[in-house]
Amino acid sequence: MKRLFDLLLALIALIVLSIPLFFLGLLVKFTSKGPILYWSDRVGRNNLIFSMPKLRSMQIDTPAVATHLLNQPDRYLTSIGGFLRRTSLDELPQLWSIIKGDMSFVGPRPALFNQDDLIALRSQCGVHHLMPGLTGWAQINGRDDLPTLQKVEYDIEYLQKKSFGFDLYLLGLTFVRVICREGVSH
Template sequence: MTRALDLFFSLIGLIAGLPVLLVLFIIGLFDTGSPIFRQERVGRNQQPFTLVKFRTMSKDTASVASHLASTSSITKFGHFLRRTKLDELPQLWNVLIGEMSLVGPRPGLFNQQELTAAREKHGVYNLRPGITGLAQVNEIDMSTPEKLAEVDAEMIRTMSLKNYFKYIFMTVAGKGSGDRVK
């Protein structure tokens, strides 16, 4: 059921959001010269996939988890994108093609071994990663891997249609601040 909802909402979001996506893309060209950010992430069953987002950090920033990156790496436009969560919009493409869900555990990096091990222990990789979820709306990020894996597992155990819409609504309404940057 959630896959059908993911398909419907991602397609509608990409079509309806196309003018916004184009404006953000153009502004991003002036901001960093390369507005789209692609990064290999850990997906369902620990399979790699390429996550797409709007770039919020300078192009030369090291490929590390957000909490390990420096705040000085974030551009002015990047601060706006992160605060409004608009940097996540291109992930609707990942949802549309089945690599992600709207709701699920945020996909980590392959170099985050502690997080990967904790999530594997809790069975988190049985589900598609998501744009938002229980951890995100409660401001739990990848800087606390074991806690994050436990909350992800709780979200999976308690997932329902009601919670699916609840997490989406909470995210759109501004609940949660995203991954911290030091």
């Protein structure tokens, strides 16, 4: 049921958002050098690596590490990168990852391939068996502001509570958080 819901919602969202995505892509292209999309190697279900697209919000020479690990991360943002990140519009291409089956709408956010501490903790707790999501319980409860251990605690709680109803609840909360721009540091 979850996969069918994800597929239908992602297809509808992609159709509805295709024109805004086109214009956002043009903005990225005309405001900085490099490709429109940034393909990030991420850890998916069962710790398998997949490539996740995002609208490029950082300069092309930015190191491939979590933003909070960068020294002065704002200096790597493109001229519209801050806007894309604050509004979470940079995440819209991940609808492709949902359609493809690499992600779900709700689940733990996929770790970067080099976030060894997060990957190890999730694996110890069985969270790595979950499909990663566009949003998740940790996203709702702090997003970029959470330390790794606390993210994993929320991931475990999601694993224990997961249901279609809980996913719908988290999608609704995500919409509110994005509109209010809560928990976004860059």
